[in-house]
Amino acid sequence: MYSEIDLNKTDINAEPPMEEPARQYFFIEKCRQSVMKMQEDLGRPLTCFIQTFGCQMNARDSEKLLGILQKIGYIPADSQDADFVLYNTCTVRENANLRVYGRLGELGRLKQKNPHMVIALCGCMMQEQEVVKKIQSSYRFVDIILGTFNIFMLAELLDTYWQTKDQVINIWRESGDIVEDLPSQRKYPFKSGVNIMYGCNNFCSYCIVPYVRGRERSRTPDEIECEIRRLVADGVLEVMLLGQNVNSYGKNLENPVSFAQLLRNIEQIDGLERIRFMTPHPKDLSDELIDVMASSEKICNHIHLPLQSGSSRLLKCMNRKYTKEHYLDLVSRIREKIPDVSLTTDIIVGFPGESEEDFEDTLDVVRKAKYDSAYTFIYSRRTGTPAAASTEQVPDDIVHQRFDRLLAVINEISHEVSRRYEKTVQKVLVECKDEHSPGLVTGRMTNNMLVHFPADESAIGQIIPVYLEECRGFYYMGRTKLSLN
Numbered sequence: 467m468y469s470e471i472d473l474n475k476t477d478i479n480a481e482p483p484m485e486e487p488a489r490q491y492f493f494i495e496k497c498r499q500s501v502m503k504m505q506e507d508l509g510r511p512l513t514c515f516i517q518t519f520g521c522q523m524n525a526r527d528s529e530k531l532l533g534i535l536q537k538i539g540y541i542p543a544d545s546q547d548a549d550f551v552l553y554n555t556c557t558v559r560e561n562a563n564l565r566v567y568g569r570l571g572e573l574g575r576l577k578q579k580n581p582h583m584v585i586a587l588c589g590c591m592m593q594e595q596e597v598v599k600k601i602q603s604s605y606r607f608v609d610i611i612l613g614t615f616n617i618f619m620l621a622e623l624l625d626t627y628w629q630t631k632d633q634v635i636n637i638w639r640e641s642g643d644i645v646e647d648l649p650s651q652r653k654y655p656f657k658s659g660v661n662i663m664y665g666c667n668n669f670c671s672y673c674i675v676p677y678v679r680g681r682e683r684s685r686t687p688d689e690i691e692c693e694i695r696r697l698v699a700d701g702v703l704e705v706m707l708l709g710q711n712v713n714s715y716g717k718n719l720e721n722p723v724s725f726a727q728l729l730r731n732i733e734q735i736d737g738l739e740r741i742r743f744m745t746p747h748p749k750d751l752s753d754e755l756i757d758v759m760a761s762s763e764k765i766c767n768h769i770h771l772p773l774q775s776g777s778s779r780l781l782k783c784m785n786r787k788y789t790k791e792h793y794l795d796l797v798s799r800i801r802e803k804i805p806d807v808s809l810t811t812d813i814i815v816g817f818p819g820e821s822e823e824d825f826e827d828t829l830d831v832v833r834k835a836k837y838d839s840a841y842t843f844i845y846s847r848r849t850g851t852p853a854a855a856s857t858e859q860v861p862d863d864i865v866h867q868r869f870d871r872l873l874a875v876i877n878e879i880s881h882e883v884s885r886r887y888e889k890t891v892q893k894v895l896v897e898c899k900d901e902h903s904p905g906l907v908t909g910r911m912t913n914n915m916l917v918h919f920p921a922d923e924s925a926i927g928q929i930i931p932v933y934l935e936e937c938r939g940f941y942y943m944g945r946t947k948l949s950l951n
């Protein structure tokens with residue numbers, strides 16, 4: 467385990483070990499000595515900055531990457547005017563890629579002013595060959611490129627870069643062993659993401675994730691529980707279990723375990739207060755899982771259940787493997803057993819071939835499912851996915867009109883649904899100072915809604931009862947008992 471490895475005893479002149487994670491600790495130490503030397507020469511500390519694009523998985527990866535950089539000796543900075551800048555990219559939609567290219571231009575200019583600056587790119591976008599070619603030809607100032615399967619090698623690749631001073635590209639086409647047990651720097655001391663599985667086998671026809679994140683691999687329950695116990699001992703109250711389709715968790719393990727069983731085990735961990743998970747797939751959300759949630763004290767009162775479309779015809783084209791009726795039936799089974807559950811969703815507008823009738827079906831499900839909130843996306847054509855080849859792409863103006871109509875329906879419903887807790891007391895995990903209003907803090911209810919209320923900063927990291935005075939759309943304003951007296 468990391469804390470048991472003494473970096474000072476590493477002989478960096480010896481051959482690097484072949485086994486992991488010892489090999490990476492060797493390179494962390496080697497880089498650490500290089501950073502110390504550079505700091506002495508420059509007479510100032512070296513800083514680092516990570517920009518995360520995309521999902522919770524990337525956010526968790528960035529914590530691991532920051533852990534490595536800090537161990538190497540970099541001090542985190544607030545802006546990309548730093549000595550090591552890393553973009554952890556997303557490619558799920560085209561505009562995520564465009565944002566990265568836009569920001570890269572700015573980085574190039576900063577690097578001209580700071581010759582010590584190292585620029586690295588990692589994440590899903592780097593698994594696309596076209597992207598890497600473009601960076602090789604048009605963004606030569608990028609120093610290190612690594613993919614989604616080998617982020618744990620950051621220190622090794624940084625060392626290679628310093629040895630060669632040439633652009634280092636190391637992208638694996640498929641997953642090797644899962645290397646955990648490296649340093650990690652959590653954004654919040656009291657909550658953490660925990661990867662329970664990697665990859666996706668579903669191949670929804672619009673989605674690039676299976677191509678850039680590979681096939682499903684589950685970590686064993688022992689490893690996961692061990693990590694959570696360590697996190698709890700380190701002050702964590704809430705974990706978010708992460709996987710592209712958590713319902714498939716454990717199916718390919720030597721000793722198969724269901725996701726529901728994993729949750730039962732995790733529930734037993736003393737000191738852990740809240741369990742969240744992201745993301746289940748409606749096609750195989752089991753009654754066992756609903757029962758475990760209904761009887762749990764710790765699993766949060768929230769299910770994110772991506773719909774994508776309400777049309778059975780389109781769902782078939784999307785390869786989602788459920789119908790409108792199946793989805794609505796699932797929603798009623800969930801609501802029957804967990805009456806107060808908050809449901810949220812993802813919806814894509816303008817999937818190829820979407821007709822007015824298909825879109826009406828989506829509106830119909832939105833009205834019936836009564837989501838607390840929904841993430842809505844305009845369909846983005848991803849090269850290499852089956853849907854990208856369709857000749858039935860929907861014209862932009864129609865897509866935008868539908869998008870606005872959908873948003874209006876969602877807002878109307880979710881404002882109505884969200885205010886059901888008004889004038890009640892709910893438990894809130896306080897996360898941070900309210901960025902916009904001095905004297906207030908911001909926390910989260912178990913259903914994931916934000917609450918702002920007056921409290922001292924010392925409340926951060928605690929779960930406290932808060933009286934919810936007023937719902938303002940997607941968040942609440944509240945008061946604590948102290949301020950009520």
Ligand code: 5AD
Nearest residue numbers: 672673772812813814843844845846
């Ligand atoms: N276009 C638009 N949205 C997409 N998503 C995935 N792929 C695409 C795409 N090509 C959305 C889905 C998924 C969420 C993470 O991103 O709604 O649930």
Ligand code: SF4
Nearest residue numbers: 666668669670673675
């Ligand atoms: Fe993409 Fe579908 Fe896998 Fe989700 S389940 S990551 S939408 S392929």
